[in-house]
Amino acid sequence: MSDFTSLAELVINGNYNGAKDLTQKMIDNGNDPLEIINQGLMAGMNVVGVRFKAGDMYVPEVMMSAKAMSTGIELLKPLIADKDMPTAGKVVIGTVKGDLHDIGKKLVVMMMESAGFEIIDLGVDIDPAAFVKAVKEHSPQAIGLSALLTTTMLSMKDTIEALKEEGLRDSVKVVIGGAPISQSFADEIGADGYAADAASATELCRRIIA
Amino acid sequence: MRKIRSNSIEQTTPLLRWVSEGQIEEIHFATLEVLERTGVKVDHPEALQLLKDAGCIVNENRVRIPSWLVEECLRLAPRKIVVANRKGQRVMPLEKNRTYFGTGSDLPYTIDLETGKRRRSGKRDVELACRVMDYLPNYDFVMSYAIAADTSPKVSDLHQLEAMVTNTTKPMIVTAHDEINMRAQLEMAALVAGGKEELRKNPFMILYSEPISPLVHTNDGVGKMFACFEYGVPVVYTPGVLSGATTPVTKAGTIVLMNAEALAGVVMAQLKQKGAPIIIGGGATPMDMKTTATLYGSPETMMNYAIMTQLSQFYGIPNFTEAGCVNSPIPDAQAGMEAGNGILMAQLMGANLVHDVGYLEGGKTGSLTFLTMCNDYMDNARYMGRGTRIDEETMAVDVIDEVGPGGNYVSHEHTFKHFREEIWSSKQFNSSFWEIWEEQGSKSMEDKAEELTKHIVATHTSELLDGAIREGLNEIIAETEKVKSNK
Numbered sequence: 001m002s003d004f005t006s007l008a009e010l011v012i013n014g015n016y017n018g019a020k021d022l023t024q025k026m027i028d029n030g031n032d033p034l035e036i037i038n039q040g041l042m043a044g045m046n047v048v049g050v051r052f053k054a055g056d057m058y059v060p061e062v063m064m065s066a067k068a069m070s071t072g073i074e075l076l077k078p079l080i081a082d083k084d085m086p087t088a089g090k091v092v093i094g095t096v097k098g099d100l101h102d103i104g105k106k107l108v109v110m111m112m113e114s115a116g117f118e119i120i121d122l123g124v125d126i127d128p129a130a131f132v133k134a135v136k137e138h139s140p141q142a143i144g145l146s147a148l149l150t151t152t153m154l155s156m157k158d159t160i161e162a163l164k165e166e167g168l169r170d171s172v173k174v175v176i177g178g179a180p181i182s183q184s185f186a187d188e189i190g191a192d193g194y195a196a197d198a199a200s201a202t203e204l205c206r207r208i209i210a
Numbered sequence: 211m212r213k214i215r216s217n218s219i220e221q222t223t224p225l226l227r228w229v230s231e232g233q234i235e236e237i238h239f240a241t242l243e244v245l246e247r248t249g250v251k252v253d254h255p256e257a258l259q260l261l262k263d264a265g266c267i268v269n270e271n272r273v274r275i276p277s278w279l280v281e282e283c284l285r286l287a288p289r290k291i292v293v294a295n296r297k298g299q300r301v302m303p304l305e306k307n308r309t310y311f312g313t314g315s316d317l318p319y320t321i322d323l324e325t326g327k328r329r330r331s332g333k334r335d336v337e338l339a340c341r342v343m344d345y346l347p348n349y350d351f352v353m354s355y356a357i358a359a360d361t362s363p364k365v366s367d368l369h370q371l372e373a374m375v376t377n378t379t380k381p382m383i384v385t386a387h388d389e390i391n392m393r394a395q396l397e398m399a400a401l402v403a404g405g406k407e408e409l410r411k412n413p414f415m416i417l418y419s420e421p422i423s424p425l426v427h428t429n430d431g432v433g434k435m436f437a438c439f440e441y442g443v444p445v446v447y448t449p450g451v452l453s454g455a456t457t458p459v460t461k462a463g464t465i466v467l468m469n470a471e472a473l474a475g476v477v478m479a480q481l482k483q484k485g486a487p488i489i490i491g492g493g494a495t496p497m498d499m500k501t502t503a504t505l506y507g508s509p510e511t512m513m514n515y516a517i518m519t520q521l522s523q524f525y526g527i528p529n530f531t532e533a534g535c536v537n538s539p540i541p542d543a544q545a546g547m548e549a550g551n552g553i554l555m556a557q558l559m560g561a562n563l564v565h566d567v568g569y570l571e572g573g574k575t576g577s578l579t580f581l582t583m584c585n586d587y588m589d590n591a592r593y594m595g596r597g598t599r600i601d602e603e604t605m606a607v608d609v610i611d612e613v614g615p616g617g618n619y620v621s622h623e624h625t626f627k628h629f630r631e632e633i634w635s636s637k638q639f640n641s642s643f644w645e646i647w648e649e650q651g652s653k654s655m656e657d658k659a660e661e662l663t664k665h666i667v668a669t670h671t672s673e674l675l676d677g678a679i680r681e682g683l684n685e686i687i688a689e690t691e692k693v694k695s696n697k
Contacts, residue, residue, distance in 0.1 A: 180357075198502055
């Protein structure tokens, strides 16, 4: 088994100590850092994605695999120029104003990070102005808005309006999610997409950013 | 004189206990450890001050609560909370081992009774659900069932209360957007009850407020609770969790964490007002590790509620659990199993307020037909809960002797006298022979329940609320909307 295959296997198994040690060994042996990521760490994570979708792997196992991948990436980051760092895209995400619920959004963050997205998580109770500020600061390809309460989901519309007012709406895709949200609500407020769960949020972002 | 047997113990109803008294104490001590060591986050300034003054260790909004204070507050919380109906009759005493069923609140979607299609919920769905539950005898209390999504979002909770209170006389549990709307609802309730004093004497309304797991007590959640205590209105203060996401994945860990959140609520309540009527418990649902969905109809939830009910009985504080809320998106065989198991467990454990009955798709979709089907599930569970009567009359030795070998019992007076209470019968459940069932239209239980629901909707209205009171309710709603719009 090649080191690359072994590294992918360690990621699939969520063995983060093993992944860290092997990544270090491969660096020391003079392997190309980008190849370690693409053919080792990401290769493993791609298998995880397929297995999760098929129902053969579960969320906590995906989380552990993601942790294994990121321990490796941490070691490789200093060796790669920022512009060469492979990423699926940059997304700003937060739970909207008045809503303190964190877990749904956090699941999305973790699933998307495990799929190679760079995520800026603003946290909970985020007002439209703070989303606007984050879009200006980070220039993401998309922003994700989360709400659990039917009273706070209306703040999603306010956020989209605020982006329009600042002339930022066309530069960024807006995706929304949360228990009371539906596709028809997304259409109604002019969002670019709606995802029913964390896994489909990842796919949605892949699709609309591509 | 009847000659009785010595050393006889009679058990009138079944005795279900999930864990031992010792294990309940173990959970209690673990909970005290969480409160004293990890503590909770409190975002309500008054509560924070009360906790500080009472001897908690407070760092900014992190509060570590000493064991002695928790136990002192547990002693102060009432063991019995009596809830009245809209007419002030004290119909729902929340005491150990008395079980009451009702639906839940705020469903975003409803399967339309006429079209059979799933759509967004509206105020009319709240009205119809309350009328259906007003009619069906096994619903003891109501919640809003649907979200009045077609009303002004700022005061949709007030519209829900208006719809509830005009369409049923049964006791009700409400939700509120925030403290302002809570106070408006309390004014509405006082108007219906005939004044604040009457509302305090015989409250017909309970608030459902929540901490956010893990261990966060929000300004709104605590503020709404405190407002209710000013009016003598009882409060359910319980978290809804996702085991494996917002609590430990283990059942025992879930229970310890939720209990810590509940007991922190008890402490804040009793510090605010000695004897404040607080109800503990919560939604102890795991996360589906494949889909991240909340698993309401799962075996784990029922097992958790069994222990949480025992805990509340150990504390002598009324509790709030959930049953009859299923993950199946339609009222099918899966739904029947999920609902039936939960309802029976709640009944046998003696849980107090059992809510969310008649919910589909993990509490996101409502169906009046399923609500009606659940009435018969509850009837069935209550029947089993009444237990098996064992005495001379029911053992029927004299009758057996009279009929003798080879005779029959069907024409015997003993059968005539007892069959109604000894054999459960339901109009909704199918039990006829195939040919007869075909003759009668080959209807499933769901078909029959749908017919009954349509009949109820077409014919039943609850006792009307006085016109002047209804006007007053609408005035409060309009006034609150104005206040909110100016904010």
